[in-house]
């Protein structure tokens with residue numbers, strides 16, 4: 001991969017209505033040919049950042065150069081040189097797939113001949129040739145997403161922005177879309193910037209991942225390097241009772257061979273009202289923003305791209321600081337321990353828990369994943385805030401927009 005920067009972002013900030021700082025003074029670069037992932041939970045500022053880079057939204061301050069064009073000085077040139085697939089669907093379902101593509105090609109001034117050739121080529125890439133003349137309303141979710149990706153690429157952009165390319169799709173369809181994205185990056189020679197809150201998507205697809213939280217960049221590196229910063233293994237202890245988990249947290253943290261003990265709130269993708277209210281408080285400037293200040297060299301008030309520390313002790317120190325600042329997390333059943341040689345530690349751990357007279361529900365161990373990285377740099381699980389309730393709000397919003405006849409975004 002060469003090292004020509006195709007996007008350079010400098011101190012970009014967006015504040016809505018004077019009080020919600022959605023994107024907080026971020027700076028980063030994207031190299032030509034990369035698949036660059038923006039990973040973050042709901043409300044982190046991913047869409048807002050992409051919209052500013054695509055000149056759909058005006059930054060409150062800061063600037064960016066996209067494909068050599070300044071977003072303030074030359075927004076039309078920026079728009080012509082990029083493709084964009086929005087988070088919420090924007091296809092005309094009363095038209096056929098081919099008609100949707102043709103309409104887009106006309107908007108971008110392609111001639112009839114150019115449109116015909118390019119549409120044929122791009123339909124083949126996303127394997128929709130045989131459905132091209134059917135109405136989009138008869139397409140499956142995955143087919144619609146593929147058509148949107150094809151449309152984003154129609155006018156030969158050098159950069160393609162994909163905002164949550166697989167949101168709401170089943171795992172099998174998601175994997176198929178990943179294959180298309182990787183293929184487009186290789187065969188169409190296009191730099192891809194995608195947002196996601198699926199850690200496995202970022203891990204599988206991206207050359208480089210930037211973790212964004214509360215509008216700030218908290219980490220930026222290759223997936224391998226991010227995971228390697230958490231040397232060792234993770235042991236996840238799930239307790240039957242939340243009060244037992246709380247009681248055990250400090251005991252486990254005090255063990256000399258435990259680098260860090262992190263409470264994990266919630267279970268899977270289920271978001272409870274209590275967690276939602278914690279999120280709301282954090283968004284309103286509560287402990288969430290305070291946490292960032294406590295991250296030492298992991299994050300930083302400057303919002304500049306930060307590398308996580310390589311030294312495991314430093315990570316542990318940062319994590320412990322983070323937890324102190326975040327305050328007590330209530331209602332957690334699970335504690336993740338960062339240790340060396342997990343398999344040798346488990347019998348001893350079970351004994352300690354047993355002697356404390358509390359009951360375990362399950363014990364599991366794994367090599368650090370991006371979920372663990374997210375947990376370590378933000379102090380909470382990405383899944384807590386990416387679950388069913390946010391999905392439900394989003395669906396409600398889309399239904400309202402559809403009823404009102406307004407286009408999303």
Ligand SMILES: Nc1ncnc2c1ncn2[C@@H]1O[C@H](COP(=O)(O)OP(=O)(O)OP(=O)(O)O)[C@@H](O)[C@H]1O
Nearest residue numbers: 016020022040041042043044045046047048049197
């Ligand atoms: N037009 C707007 N007016 C006011 N606030 C907004 C607007 N758009 C976004 N926000 C707020 O800015 C913050 C960041 O939103 P954004 O849509 O960029 O997040 P995101 O990371 O894309 O989240 P998601 O994963 O849910 O798509 C949120 O707090 C959101 O409520």
Ligand SMILES: [Mg+2]
Nearest residue numbers: 046047048087
């Ligand atoms: Mg978004």
